[in-house]
Amino acid sequence: MxxxxxxxxxxxxxxxxxxxxxxxxxxxxxxxxxxxxxxxxxxxxxxxxxNVTARALRTSKTDVIGLVVPDITNPFFAQLAASVERAALECGHSLMLASSHDDREAEQSHVFAFLDRSVRGIIVVASSDGSGLPLEGAVPIISLDRRFGSFPLVSTNHAQAAALIADHLYGLGHRHIAYIAGPPDTEAGRMRKEGFVSRIDLFGKTGEAVELEIAYGKFDYESGEKVARDLLSRPPQGRPTAIAAASDQQAIGALRAARDLKIDVPRKLSVTGFDDISLANLVVPRLTTIRQPADTLARRAVSLLLEEPPGTGDEMIDGSLIVRGSSGPCAQPRVAGHKN
Amino acid sequence: MxxxxxxxxxxxxxxxxxxxxxxxxxxxxxxxxxxxxxxxxxxxxxxxxxNVTARALRTSKTDVIGLVVPDITNPFFAQLAASVERAALECGHSLMLASSHDDREAEQSHVFAFLDRSVRGIIVVASSDGSGLPLEGAVPIISLDRRFGSFPLVSTNHAQAAALIADHLYGLGHRHIAYIAGPPDTEAGRMRKEGFVSRIDLFGKTGEAVELEIAYGKFDYESGEKVARDLLSRPPQGRPTAIAAASDQQAIGALRAARDLKIDVPRKLSVTGFDDISLANLVVPRLTTIRQPADTLARRAVSLLLEEPPGTGDEMIDGSLIVRGSSGPCAQPRVAGHKN
DNA sequence: CTGAAAGCGCTTACAG
DNA sequence: CTGAAAGCGCTTACAG
CATH class of the missing domain: 1.10.260.40 (lambda repressor-like DNA-binding domains)
Incomplete structure (x- = not known):
């Protein structure tokens, strides 16, 4: 042979x-x-x-889907990639993967590389809000999780999900909350923040006022740790009783900062995340967070790509609140003697 | 246009x-x-x-490298994938990714799918020791980290690295050690165990004897947690003072078990891992582990693949010991009053 | 140094 | 229902 x-x-x-x-x-x-x-x-x-190549040349159709993610090393993106691969496989397609390393140029060049291979379609998890890519419809493109250019987006309903966290924390009695936001140049970062903030504002109007501090960071561990450290190295009275982070990684960083500062979670401080990466269930204490429906997201993205004609509208999929050990009732500091 | x-x-x-x-x-x-x-x-x-497809058809050469990993969601494989992608890119190649989900059939069918696409070469991180694949040299294939079939393997020198851990723990005074091994049907699992065990045996002959217990598990969090829980739910005197795990994930599971059982790490128990996934540096306490040179591994695998003729011999790359907070001096239980 | 032509392995109208 | 033939977009001997 x-x-x-x-x-x-x-x-x-x-x-x-x-x-x-x-x-x-x-x-x-x-x-x-x-x-x-x-x-x-x-x-x-x-x-x-x-011979797949010959067939592709003849029909100018392939069965490979291109996926570009900012960083495959990020657990959430890894999960997304795994789900996309599975969904693609179910539809008889293969996956080409590229990492943009949060670099816009790399992202673009990867998209072009996929185009050159005349892939069946491209899914991109944008590194930041892409702007005017001069790409018209040769090949369908779908944004996943974070919008790329002006292509249809499949994402979690970030605002809805963030509001779930706000409800949870407010319901637990927290009235001084810090929110660690994601990068404001990402739609996800903005929407999560907005969903959270506007829910808290609503409480301010209909219920008790909440003191809300907002800090910005990247989505990674280090950012969360750093921001939380700043937030928490104040005397107990001036400290938030809850930190809501825009990502699990940030939240886990915050957990670490709290531990270093000997602040008991959840007794003195509640911490919540967003994503439900597999690690969220393994840290101590286990992290209360939002489950992003990675599988559903991936499946929808692949479907939109493969539809004839390709789907063209955004899709938002609700996230769900996962309550675990890192959040608890506010330690009512008003009662004398209970203070740290 | x-x-x-x-x-x-x-x-x-x-x-x-x-x-x-x-x-x-x-x-x-x-x-x-x-x-x-x-x-x-x-x-x-x-x-x-x-048109890349036409060129490929004509020359029957492509610039895509196929990579199959057991599970992209596993942080170490994600790291490996990221490194392979980078190395491939540096050589002007693209990456097709497939997950085998630790299923031998899926693994094989992915390899065949890559072959059908006449990729430039295939790198496989085997799910378990593959046996006689009837694949002769149409396309070069390299095993990475875990041997696939009988193809050349690029991997960490597992035995050498495991011995480093043994040295470390012995040097810290531990004389009752538990080793959580990986699946015995993986070469990595076996070699790590063997490297560890034979080093400990050596100590037995040249120095003080060490009581060594060996338990088997999968490489994941859950396995580590479960095994460690069993090991640690004994009275303190009968307990190992150190647990060496065959993977970081196992070790992190063990850390969690220790915490649940209120066993102080590293004061009462040292825990070590293997891989140095990014999480290892974020858990509490930070994990002492072996750094697998993912980047070097990936680069070598890609080089072997692309060489003309393709490389044919195994390559072992030394791992290095990363000492962090999860390991410490043995809490000499012989001194009365120091006991738990 | 350059053009005309064959051919990579398929698919798909076009006749029959 | 089936065969002969064109053609997908390239590369590469082959002449000149």
Missing amino acids: SKMPTIKDVAEYAGVSVGTVSRVLSGEAAVKPVLREKVSAAISALGYRP | SKMPTIKDVAEYAGVSVGTVSRVLSGEAAVKPVLREKVSAAISALGYRP
Whole structure:
């Protein structure tokens, strides 16, 4: 087997024309059973496998989906990638993966590289809000989780989900809350913050006022740790009783800062995340967070891509609140003697 | 631009033959400067980009590397994937990614799928020791981290690295150690265990004897937590003073078990991992572990793949010990009053 | 140094 | 229902 057999070899072996072989391969056109048999026999006798490249050239259709993520090392993106791969596989497609390392140029060049390979479609988890990419519809493009250019976005309903956290914390009695926001140049960062803030504002109007501090950071561990450290190195009375973070990684960083500062979570401080990465359930205490429906998101993105014609509208999928050990009732500092 | 321009369009625009265009594209053959200019001008005027598929069909060479990992959601594999992607990019190649979900059949079918796409080469992080794949050299295949079939393996020198941990723990005075091994059907699992055990045995002969318990598990969090829980729910005197795990994830699971059982790490128990995933530096306490040189591993794997002829021998790369807070001196239980 | 032509392995109208 | 033939967009001997 020094050379792979081609459709021509199969045709000769079976004593038919290549067209006929092609037809039984596609299964579309009707072929007389006798010939069909012969062809099938030839195929397995020779161990023939169609040349995907040739097929792609001829039909200018491939079965690969390109995915670009900011950083595959980020657990949430890894989860997303895994889900996209699975969804693609279910639809008989393969995955090409590229990391943009949060670099806009890399992101663009990866998209172009995918275009050059005439992939079936491209899903991009943008590194930051992309601006005017001069890309018209040769190949469908869908934004996942974070908007890329002006392409349709499939994402968690960040605002709705963030409001869930606000409800939770308010319900627990917290009236001094810090929110660690994500980068304001990401739609997810903005929407989560806005959802959270506007819910808290609403409480201010209809219930008890809440003192809300907002700090900005990146979505990673280090940012969360750093911001939380600043927030928490104040005397107890001036400290927030709850920190809501825009990502699990930030929240886990915050947890670490709290531990370093010997602040008991959840007794003295509640901490919440966003994403429900698998780690969230493993840290101590386990993290209260928002579950992003990675699987559903991925599946929808792939569907939109593959639809004929490709989906064109945004889709928002609700997140759900996962209550675990890192959040608890506010330690009512007004009662004397209960203070730290 | 409803249709992508082809090499033919460029040729017409520049007033030359397609052969000439192809030659300036490849940069190999000599082309008279005047024509070269014209062609370049035409290319940018039309926004021409070569059709990768056609080129692949013609040359039967592509610039994509296939990577199959057991689970992209596992932080170490994610790191490996990121490194492979980077290394591939540096060599002008793209990455196709597939997850085997630790399923041998899926693994095989992904390899075949890559073969069908006539990728330039395939790197596989095996889910378990693959056996006789009937794959001869159409396309180079390299095993990374865990051996696939009988293909050349690039991996950390697991035995050497595990011995480093043994040295560390022994040096700290631990004489009752538990080792949480990885699955014995993985080469990495076996070699790490063997490296660890034989080093401890050596101590037994040349120094003080060490009581060594060995438990088996998968490489994941849950396994580590479960095994450690069993190990640690014994009275303090019968407990190991150190747990060496075959992966960071196991170790982090063990950390969690220790915390649940209120066993102070590192005061009463030392815990070590293997991999140095980014999380290792974020758990509390930070995890002492072995750094696997993911970047070097990936780069070597890609190099072997791309060499002409492809590399054929195994390569072992030394790991390094990273000492952090989860390991410390043994709490000499022999001194009365110091006991728990 | 350059053009005309063959061919990579398929699919798909076009006749019959 | 089936075969002969064109053509997808390239690269590369082959002449000149």
